[in-house]
Amino acid sequence: MNTEKPTSTAAGNPLKPATKIIHAGAEPDPATGAIMTPIYQTSTYVQTAPGQHKGYEYARSQNPTRKALEDALAIIENGQYGLAFASGVAATDAVIKLLSPGDEVIAANDMYGGTYRLFTKVFEKFGIKFIYVDTTNAANVEQAVTTNTKLVWIETPTNPLMNITDIAATAAISKKAGAMLCVDNTFASPYLQNPLNLGADIVMHSATKYLGGHSDVIQGALVMNDKSLREQLYFIQKSCGAVPGPMDCFLVLRGIKTLHVRMQRHCENGAIIAHYLRSHPKVERVYWPGFEDNAGYDTAKKQMRDFGGMISFTLKDNSIAAANKVLSSTRIFALAESLGGVESLINHPASMTHASIPREERIKNGLTDGLIRLSVGIEDADDLMDDLKHAIG
Numbered sequence: 001m002n003t004e005k006p007t008s009t010a011a012g013n014p015l016k017p018a019t020k021i022i023h024a025g026a027e028p029d030p031a032t033g034a035i036m037t038p039i040y041q042t043s044t045y046v047q048t049a050p051g052q053h054k055g056y057e058y059a060r061s062q063n064p065t066r067k068a069l070e071d072a073l074a075i076i077e078n079g080q081y082g083l084a085f086a087s088g089v090a091a092t093d094a095v096i097k098l099l100s101p102g103d104e105v106i107a108a109n110d111m112y113g114g115t116y117r118l119f120t121k122v123f124e125k126f127g128i129k130f131i132y133v134d135t136t137n138a139a140n141v142e143q144a145v146t147t148n149t150k151l152v153w154i155e156t157p158t159n160p161l162m163n164i165t166d167i168a169a170t171a172a173i174s175k176k177a178g179a180m181l182c183v184d185n186t187f188a189s190p191y192l193q194n195p196l197n198l199g200a201d202i203v204m205h206s207a208t209k210y211l212g213g214h215s216d217v218i219q220g221a222l223v224m225n226d227k228s229l230r231e232q233l234y235f236i237q238k239s240c241g242a243v244p245g246p247m248d249c250f251l252v253l254r255g256i257k258t259l260h261v262r263m264q265r266h267c268e269n270g271a272i273i274a275h276y277l278r279s280h281p282k283v284e285r286v287y288w289p290g291f292e293d294n295a296g297y298d299t300a301k302k303q304m305r306d307f308g309g310m311i312s313f314t315l316k317d318n319s320i321a322a323a324n325k326v327l328s329s330t331r332i333f334a335l336a337e338s339l340g341g342v343e344s345l346i347n348h349p350a351s352m353t354h355a356s357i358p359r360e361e362r363i364k365n366g367l368t369d370g371l372i373r374l375s376v377g378i379e380d381a382d383d384l385m386d387d388l389k390h391a392i393g
């Protein structure tokens with residue numbers, strides 16, 4: 001038997017997504033034949049003579065468990081190169097470090113609070129300018145372009161309002177402006193959406209979420225096609241040192257193997273819960289990309305394979321008190337930050353995940369005090385509905 005990584009079936013046919021996801025990056029261990037990539041818990045590697053080694057010198061720069069994961073990340077995102085980081089924000093941090101003082105970034109005005117905090121509180125003082133626009137209308141991005149625009153940063157669907165940005169249209173505008181496009185693909189996961197195929201230059205993931213999938217690891221990832229971009233980002237990864245440990249890489253590698261089955265159930269349950277909430281007399285509005293009357297529906301349908309398991313909603317009584325009652329009454333939906341694990345979570349963005357965005361800014365962008373966010377897990381959908389029914393009352 002050929003022990004190389006499978007890239008096709010024995011008949012020579014290309015692998016379908018489910019097969020690719022399970023076999024991505026998995027090469028039997030060359031030392032023992034172990035089918036699972038071992039956790040290479042080592043800081044350094046013995047050299048046979050000065051400078052003579054097997055491609056591994058020091059574990060900040062190279063680690064075989066990390067390499068298997070990075071290869072897997074590239075394969076499942078349909079990219080050439082993957083890089084793993086100690087967290088999602090460490091991956092974002094590496095992308096911004098490609099820039100120089102005076103450079104401008106056009107960023108979505110509705111995105112993960114930690115990305116906004118990193119941009120405004122850490123990088124602005126180094127002379128990088130961030131311009132926030134509503135990227136759901138590509139014309140707004142085009143208008144914000146200047147000769148200093150070096151990067152466009154979008155998230156789609158967005159956290160927590162599930163707004164959809166047209167990746168292909170934004171990629172075309174970025175390209176014309178001579179800027180790179182980076183897409184935070186955390187909410188969709190590579191199973192539902194592949195931004196590199198739509199013209200993006202870099203895909204970013206918080207692997208903490210759907211890629212890991214079991215709420216047991218913090219990790220980030222970047223995937224790209226351009227070799228020189230990979231070299232620059234690898235240089236930043238090893239120079240700044242925000243690398244994940246081998247155990248964490250093992251956990252994400254393991255998580256990726258079930259990404260397709262988990263995502264299928266997240267999507268099924270997400271659709272059931274979104275429709276249930278929409279029919280509930282006490283619910284005002286449900287934010288979920290799969291409703292046909294959503295502004296972003298056509299774009300979502302075009303660029304995503306399904307609509308995912310993330311849902312936000314508001315009650316008709318849009319007060320903090322009413323939201324708090326729901327947030328503290330669920331039994332299966334656990335009150336916690338984060339998302340993308342097998343278990344369902346409930347979250348209050350205004351006081352939890354998005355508390356670092358000033359209230360005025362938040363409300364202007366539609367993130368009201370009463371907004372509730374759900375990460376719908378892969379439990380039984382009837383139990384999840386029952387839980388919400390009781391909590392909403």
Ligand SMILES: *Cc1c(COP(=O)(O)O)cnc(C)c1O
Pocket residue numbers: 087088089090112114115155159184186187205206207208209218219220
């Ligand atoms: C969680 C998250 C991040 C940050 O990732 P960490 O792994 O927590 O550092 C970035 N973007 C989105 C959309 C996220 O949900």
